[in-house]
Amino acid sequence: MTTIYYNYYASSSLFHGSILNIMGTRLDLVMIVENLAAGVRIWDGLVAEAKSLDELLNRFSANSEITKINHQASQQPVAVSDELWEILIDCKLYHKLTLGLFDISLRNFDKVELHTEQKTVFFKNSDINLDFGGFAKGYAIEKLKARLLNEKITQAFINFGNSSIGCIGTHPYGENWSVSVENPFNPTQILGEVFLKDNCLSVSGNTPANSKHIIHPETGKYVEGKKITCISTTNAAIAEVLSTTFLLTTSQEKSVIRENFANIAVYDEKEYYAQ
Amino acid sequence: MTKRNIMHNKNSNAEVDLSLRQFIKNLGYTAGGLALLTTVPWLQSCTPEKLAEIKNQKARVAILGTGSRGTYHLHNLLKIPHAQIVALCDNYQPNLNAAAALCPTAKTYTNYHKMLESKEIDAVIISTPLNWHAPMVLDSLAAGKHVFCEKSMALTMDECKEIYDAYLKTDKVLYFGMQRLYDKKYIKALQMIHSGVIGDVVGMRCHWFRNHDWRRPVPSPELERHINWRLYWESSAGLMTELATHQLEVSNWAMKSVPESVMGMGDIVYWKDGREVYDSISLVYRYKNGVKTTYETLISNKFNGMGEQILGHKGTMELAKGEYFFEEAKPAPGIMQLINQVEEKVFSTIPVAGPSWRPEVSGEKKPLYVMGEKSSVNSGLSMIGAEDDGSEEMLSAFCQASITGEKAPNIVEECYCSTILCLMGNEAIKQQRKIDFPEKYIIPYIKF
Numbered sequence: 001m002t003t004i005y006y007n008y009y010a011s012s013s014l015f016h017g018s019i020l021n022i023m024g025t026r027l028d029l030v031m032i033v034e035n036l037a038a039g040v041r042i043w044d045g046l047v048a049e050a051k052s053l054d055e056l057l058n059r060f061s062a063n064s065e066i067t068k069i070n071h072q073a074s075q076q077p078v079a080v081s082d083e084l085w086e087i088l089i090d091c092k093l094y095h096k097l098t099l100g101l102f103d104i105s106l107r108n109f110d111k112v113e114l115h116t117e118q119k120t121v122f123f124k125n126s127d128i129n130l131d132f133g134g135f136a137k138g139y140a141i142e143k144l145k146a147r148l149l150n151e152k153i154t155q156a157f158i159n160f161g162n163s164s165i166g167c168i169g170t171h172p173y174g175e176n177w178s179v180s181v182e183n184p185f186n187p188t189q190i191l192g193e194v195f196l197k198d199n200c201l202s203v204s205g206n207t208p209a210n211s212k213h214i215i216h217p218e219t220g221k222y223v224e225g226k227k228i229t230c231i232s233t234t235n236a237a238i239a240e241v242l243s244t245t246f247l248l249t250t251s252q253e254k255s256v257i258r259e260n261f262a263n264i265a266v267y268d269e270k271e272y273y274a275q
Numbered sequence: 276m277t278k279r280n281i282m283h284n285k286n287s288n289a290e291v292d293l294s295l296r297q298f299i300k301n302l303g304y305t306a307g308g309l310a311l312l313t314t315v316p317w318l319q320s321c322t323p324e325k326l327a328e329i330k331n332q333k334a335r336v337a338i339l340g341t342g343s344r345g346t347y348h349l350h351n352l353l354k355i356p357h358a359q360i361v362a363l364c365d366n367y368q369p370n371l372n373a374a375a376a377l378c379p380t381a382k383t384y385t386n387y388h389k390m391l392e393s394k395e396i397d398a399v400i401i402s403t404p405l406n407w408h409a410p411m412v413l414d415s416l417a418a419g420k421h422v423f424c425e426k427s428m429a430l431t432m433d434e435c436k437e438i439y440d441a442y443l444k445t446d447k448v449l450y451f452g453m454q455r456l457y458d459k460k461y462i463k464a465l466q467m468i469h470s471g472v473i474g475d476v477v478g479m480r481c482h483w484f485r486n487h488d489w490r491r492p493v494p495s496p497e498l499e500r501h502i503n504w505r506l507y508w509e510s511s512a513g514l515m516t517e518l519a520t521h522q523l524e525v526s527n528w529a530m531k532s533v534p535e536s537v538m539g540m541g542d543i544v545y546w547k548d549g550r551e552v553y554d555s556i557s558l559v560y561r562y563k564n565g566v567k568t569t570y571e572t573l574i575s576n577k578f579n580g581m582g583e584q585i586l587g588h589k590g591t592m593e594l595a596k597g598e599y600f601f602e603e604a605k606p607a608p609g610i611m612q613l614i615n616q617v618e619e620k621v622f623s624t625i626p627v628a629g630p631s632w633r634p635e636v637s638g639e640k641k642p643l644y645v646m647g648e649k650s651s652v653n654s655g656l657s658m659i660g661a662e663d664d665g666s667e668e669m670l671s672a673f674c675q676a677s678i679t680g681e682k683a684p685n686i687v688e689e690c691y692c693s694t695i696l697c698l699m700g701n702e703a704i705k706q707q708r709k710i711d712f713p714e715k716y717i718i719p720y721i722k723f
Contacts, residue, residue, distance in 0.1 A: 172620075180626045
């Protein structure tokens with residue numbers, strides 16, 4: 001089955017592209033572009049980018065770089081690509097800034113050794129697995145947005161599985177891109193609205209079908225409950241980090257983390273309790 | 276259209292009409308002026324503003340043929356504020372009496388030539404057996420009347436050409452009952468097809484199935500051919516001209532061209548009751564680029580109902596149902612809302628944000644709706660006419676045109692092409708060979 005398709009709506013110069021089953025979810029792009037040919041050319045570039053990130057970061061994909069690392073890094077240091085190296089360094093920084101709550105090792109990031117000179121990674125514990133589930137989509141949105149901006153696209157909306165959204169400019173007939181957050185436990189109920197313009201939104205929380213997917217790194221237990229956190233900011237990766245983190249924090253931790261991020265990002269946070 | 280509109284429409288014909296007119300106005304608006312309306316030029320005279328210009332004026336209308344379809348039009352005319360029925364004509368007295376009872380102020384005639392002499396009549400609505408279409412249309416135009424005639428155009432290709440030639444010369448308005456041209460869900464769907472929503476059109480499947488003998492009760496045997504005119508070649512071209520015309524017209528609309536040739540078969544499979552016309556037909560029409568319309572009709576099994584499927588390389592449009600499907604996947608509902616907003620130049624919040632979305636695993640194809648929600652669907656089972664299928668709107672537009680004299684381009688041409696194609700289909704069956712579009716009937720409108 002082909003998992004990629006697109007449509008061009010000539011009367012409104014609107015291009016819609018979709019990739020199903022990428023990074024465990026689906027990607028939708030809506031952009032305003034002058035013609036179909038230009039749209040397809042840009043879209044092809046985005047698809048290549050998204051696929052290569054999937055190859056890099058998807059631990060459920062047999063051939064991805066991260067799968068290779070997860071298999072080998074507990075036996076010996078494994079050399080990593082430049083791009084993955086940068087990502088690991090960023091994740092280490094966010095791990096520190098979030099008091100250890102943002103943790104791509106899901107357990108104990110301190111046991112992940114990063115050797116700066118050789119750019120290798122080594123797991124000091126054999127049961128460590130790196131997982132970019134709470135980061136990759138935001139990172140991908142940043143890269144896709146950069147490509148779109150480079151192509152002089154001024155109005156675009158990227159939706160990565162509803163939980164990670166990025167946009168450029170505004171809706172063609174609005175002052176922003178306005179999205180509502182649905183209550184996953186009661187889809188007819190709207191929890192709130194978020195207005196986006198040249199920025200990104202990340203939403204974290206449980207859903208009825210998927211109630212065990214966020215692990216608290218200190219306790220090793222799955223996060224329970226129906227809290228939903230939303231972060232909107234200019235950097236989609238930071239939005240991902242904070243929306244996951246704020247799902248786990250106590251109020252004391254939260255105020256420290258806010259301070260830690262004060263110089264890094266300006267963001268809006270919202271919290272909902274779904275019923 | 277909101278649910279409230281639909282409920283309202285059932286009660287008030289004027290509302291049905293206005294809802295189409297508003298829709299037409301919006302088409303012009305969404306395209307930024309006339310750009311989009313130019314693709315549906317016959318609708319340009321149908322805006323709410325144009326209707327307001329003829330306020331308090333009435334077209335004086337005669338109904339020629341007061342059988343089932345004529346009576347259907349009569350009921351609709353009674354609800355159109357800018358129409359007044361002034362005359363009724365039929366040579367079958369029981370039908371004429373029934374119509375006169377519904378409209379006692381109208382004069383009655385049994386001879387249409389006499390009726391056409393009347394100076395009180397602006398427009399004639401013809402719903403008579405097919406063999407009468409050509410003489411009645413030509414005589415009515417010659418008498419200086421505006422004319423609305425039921426489809427198909429005429430019984431023979433020569434008659435069609437004669438009508439077409441008269442149409443070129445006349446200063447009167449001429450409509451044929453191709454009501455899909457006035458059906459919102461068809462108009463919208465065809466525009467979606469032309470904007471590439473389902474990709475390149477690669478094939479079409481049209482069918483019309485019923486399980487009914489297609490007879491009307493005959494009070495005495497000598498009236499058989501008069502009443503069951505549909506069943507005999509002298510007065511009818513059978514299922515092709517009674518049903519297929521609409522659907523072949525839609526095929527051409529989707530393709531923006533006309534098929535070059537047709538092959539196929541027809542038989543009397545089940546209703547062996549002395550009728551002459553086929554009760555089972557399967558035809559293949561071929562367009563120049565190789566795209567084919569397969570046409571099937573059968574009146575001894577109704578399982579498949581009526582439908583027109585336009586097959587694109589990316590999706591499928593079910594015109595009669597107002598539904599479409601994508602080959603691979605449908606846009607997520609929130610994204611579809613966003614696309615529709617931009618298409619309609621509006622802005623509002625879309626419901627797309629939430630914790631991780633999981634792809635749907637069900638292989639079942641769920642429809643997307645052309646009109647944004649489920650449309651009323653014509654089952655195709657009625658032998659008279661369906662609700663909300665564009666017929667009322669078209670009639671209202673015709674009455675308006677009978678006041679203003681403003682012609683509606685393309686309607687005659689569309690009916691001409693699809694009628695010739697129907698008649699070619701019957702020829703292919705009779706001659707058991709491929710029939711090409713006859714050169715002598717090619718008109719400038721036709722693109723192969």
